[in-house]
Amino acid sequence: MTAQDSPRGSLPDAPASEGSTLLRRRGLTGDRVFRTATGAAAVLALALIGLMAYDSISSTGPVFDRFGIWGFVTGTRWSPSFTIYGALPFIYGTLLTGLISVVLAVPIAIGIALLVTEFLPRRVAGPVAIVVDLLAAVPSVVWGLWGLLVLVPVLRPFEQAAAGSIGRVLPFLGPPTPGPSYFAAGLIVAIMIIPIVAAVTREVFAATPRLQREAILALGGTRWDVIRQVVIPIGRTGLFAAIILGLGRAIGETIAVTLVIGNSPKIAGSIFAPGFTLASVIANEFNEATEELHPEALIALGVVLLAIAVLINGGGVLVRRRFEQGVRLGR
Amino acid sequence: MNVLAVVAFAVALVPLAAIAWYVVTKGIGVINVDFFTQDPPGDLSAAGGGIRNAIVGTLEMTGFAALIAVPVGLLIAVFDVEVGGRPAVVIRFVIDVLAALPSIVVGIFVYSLVVVAQGHFSGLAGSIALAIIMLPPVVVATEEMLRLLPRSIAEGARALGLSRWRSFLSIFLPTAFSGIFTGVLLAVSRAIGETAPLLFTSLGNNFFSLDMSEPMQGLPLLIYRNALNSAFPAAEARAFGAALTLVAMVLLFNLAGRWMVARSRPSGSR
Numbered sequence: 001m002t003a004q005d006s007p008r009g010s011l012p013d014a015p016a017s018e019g020s021t022l023l024r025r026r027g028l029t030g031d032r033v034f035r036t037a038t039g040a041a042a043v044l045a046l047a048l049i050g051l052m053a054y055d056s057i058s059s060t061g062p063v064f065d066r067f068g069i070w071g072f073v074t075g076t077r078w079s080p081s082f083t084i085y086g087a088l089p090f091i092y093g094t095l096l097t098g099l100i101s102v103v104l105a106v107p108i109a110i111g112i113a114l115l116v117t118e119f120l121p122r123r124v125a126g127p128v129a130i131v132v133d134l135l136a137a138v139p140s141v142v143w144g145l146w147g148l149l150v151l152v153p154v155l156r157p158f159e160q161a162a163a164g165s166i167g168r169v170l171p172f173l174g175p176p177t178p179g180p181s182y183f184a185a186g187l188i189v190a191i192m193i194i195p196i197v198a199a200v201t202r203e204v205f206a207a208t209p210r211l212q213r214e215a216i217l218a219l220g221g222t223r224w225d226v227i228r229q230v231v232i233p234i235g236r237t238g239l240f241a242a243i244i245l246g247l248g249r250a251i252g253e254t255i256a257v258t259l260v261i262g263n264s265p266k267i268a269g270s271i272f273a274p275g276f277t278l279a280s281v282i283a284n285e286f287n288e289a290t291e292e293l294h295p296e297a298l299i300a301l302g303v304v305l306l307a308i309a310v311l312i313n314g315g316g317v318l319v320r321r322r323f324e325q326g327v328r329l330g331r
Numbered sequence: 332m333n334v335l336a337v338v339a340f341a342v343a344l345v346p347l348a349a350i351a352w353y354v355v356t357k358g359i360g361v362i363n364v365d366f367f368t369q370d371p372p373g374d375l376s377a378a379g380g381g382i383r384n385a386i387v388g389t390l391e392m393t394g395f396a397a398l399i400a401v402p403v404g405l406l407i408a409v410f411d412v413e414v415g416g417r418p419a420v421v422i423r424f425v426i427d428v429l430a431a432l433p434s435i436v437v438g439i440f441v442y443s444l445v446v447v448a449q450g451h452f453s454g455l456a457g458s459i460a461l462a463i464i465m466l467p468p469v470v471v472a473t474e475e476m477l478r479l480l481p482r483s484i485a486e487g488a489r490a491l492g493l494s495r496w497r498s499f500l501s502i503f504l505p506t507a508f509s510g511i512f513t514g515v516l517l518a519v520s521r522a523i524g525e526t527a528p529l530l531f532t533s534l535g536n537n538f539f540s541l542d543m544s545e546p547m548q549g550l551p552l553l554i555y556r557n558a559l560n561s562a563f564p565a566a567e568a569r570a571f572g573a574a575l576t577l578v579a580m581v582l583l584f585n586l587a588g589r590w591m592v593a594r595s596r597p598s599g600s601r
Contacts, residue, residue: 034496038410039418045403046425049463052440059443111339119333128340130589135347137585139524141551142574145558146350149567191346198343223333252433254527255551259558279435279527286531302439306432313431 060300063293072300078265078281080289085297087278087304089267093182094251094277094308097261100186101193101250106243108190109197117205118223118231129202136195144259147188152179152260159183159272167270174270180262183271185280188260189250197246204238204323205231237323244316252309254279278305358575361568367576370539375556376563382573384539385553389580392454392533392547393522396461401515403462404469409499411470412477423474430467435527437463442531454540454547457533464525465518472514476507513591520584524577526551550577 063085064072075086112132116125159177167174212230221229232239262274263284276284282298282305289295369381407426411419437460445456480503488498504511526549529535534546535556550573557570 030497031495034494034499035410035414038406039414041403041406042410042422045407045466046422048444049429049440052444055443055447056439108339108343111336112343115333115336115340119336131347132340132343135343137520137578137581138347138350139526139551139577139581141524141526141554141558142350142354142578145554145561145570145574146353148558149561150349150353191343194343248431252431252435254433254435255555259555279433282435282439283527283530287534299439299443302436306436309431309433309436310428313428317427 056299057303060296060303063296063300066293073304076267080285080291080294080297083292085293085300087301089265090276090278090281090301091304091308092267093261093275094279094305096182096271096275097186097189097257097277098247098250100183100271101189102243102247104187104190105194105197105246109194109201109242109246110239112194112198113201113205114227114231116202118227129199132195132198135191138192140192140253140255141259143188143192144256147184147256147260148180151188152184155179155184155187163270163272167272171269172271175272176270177272178262178274180260180274181272182261182268182275185257185261185275185277186271188256189253192253192256193246193249196249197242200242200245201235201239204235204242207238208234235323237319237326241316241320241323244312244319248309248313248316251277251305251312252279254283258283278302278308354571354574354578357568357571358573361572362575366572371537371553371569373537375560375566375569378565378568380569382550382553382569382576384536384548385550385573386576387539387541388454388533388536388548389523389550389577391541391543392458392529392549393461393519395455395458395543396465396522397515397519399458399462400465400469400518404466405473405504405511407466408470408473408477409504411474413495413499426467426470429463430471433527434464434525435530438528438531441528446532449544452532452534452546454533454543454545457529457547457549458543460528460532461522461525464528465522468518468521469511469514472517473507473511476510476514477503479510480506509591509594513588516584516588516591520581520588523584524551524581526555530555550580 067075067085072085073087073091075084076088077084077086078089079085112128116128120128156177156179159179159181162173163175163177208231212234213226216226216230257277258280261276261280263276263280264274265276265281268275278301282302286295286298289298365379366381367386368383369379370384371382372378372380407422411422441456441460441463445459446452449456484502484506485498488502493501529549529552533549533552535552536546536548540547554570554573554577557566557573560566561570
């Protein structure tokens, strides 16, 4: 739940203008000081963070001067030793792993949300929700550790089987299959975003108007009819918002991805090939970035990641607002 | 159809069960008193040593981060609820943007200001990064709790002639305390597990240090570096032992938060 969507609260509104008669007459300067002080604290804290953002972005100047913004974003070569930097392999990796993780996680999350809102009695639904949230409590680095040492070796024979069979026809499922790959990263991230997508989807489905639900049941529909005709169509917008939220989380995942993606700064056609994402290359190379412009280029990648994250999450917030407006208007 | 839904749930359970199994079985073998009282060896491939500096570092940095994030978060939330209007909308928007930031970008931000200004990595920089990560959950939880307060309390305070600031300090905040505390616990449980913000702020340290102005080791950092070296059995074992410790810590705060929520909702709905 974002900070924006709580309704204006139950504490009675403070007088709107500072010069209101009530304050002036009662001389409640303490209140004016209180409001200015909290406002100042808020502004100061956020301004500090804004300063950090400004410092980071301005340090990328040399990189964008050298390659141009378009040149950097579409550049396909990343060779620190030759001072050539291009972001495209990492943008590709970020979007590809994001896509894989969403494709894998969303059906599972929808299934869980339906289970909790439609099929399970109240008493069982609670513990089920807790178990799913436990998935979210596992830190990213622990998922990465397990992914590297357990999941990747386990996946490998399946990847090889797929590459050998369908992979001949569909190159994106083809070789190479060294183990660490876009697919492994997408799978680990999928596991990590299931809880948040399931939680939001659960809220969306729970907001289905009872009248519509009961109308279908009164007409003799089954639970599945209710889901198909009412819950999912009405929740369409909210579902879309949940997916975008999951995608936004997915592209920001760093450590779990770094450990299982194979660290290869090339665009590869197969999802079983090793690669890099914007976040994982920064984590991987930043501490040893001694070549010319290397640190600045990595920060520039961070700026690109920031832009993508803002775009995706911003889009999600807009979609979510539209969904909530729909609920309020009693669709 | 409900079969599919159950299957979905089972599919989600498999990784949870698998990771629980692996972390516990591989980690428990390494855990002994030495593990918590000694520091790791300089060479990660060597067996022995412990994770003491990492545990202490994580606790110190997260504690300091909470010290920063909680007061600031409270002030921001109080401002939003009390003043409201355009400024509050803008601030809530910024908080939402912060919440959606990839944690590695937070690390970059703090690096650009704090580490560059200091000239070296430090536990303080790590704390600031963790504080930024903790800020949105604290603000959201506090705002929600304040908005849930019944009007009667506010009107009663006004009727008694209390000024707004006295009402907040003496009545609203204490009444909302348990909800706010829960939000803080959950924010802490998240911050404890974060690795990326620490990578280029506190950097890590092989030695035991309580000094915030020096590079500081953190539990997630230690796990990450040992995972990178996991070709060596000693590093792998150490990583799993540390992972078990970390998960235990996160669960502790997480469950404490949930327990407090359950306590304040006697009907137990949802």
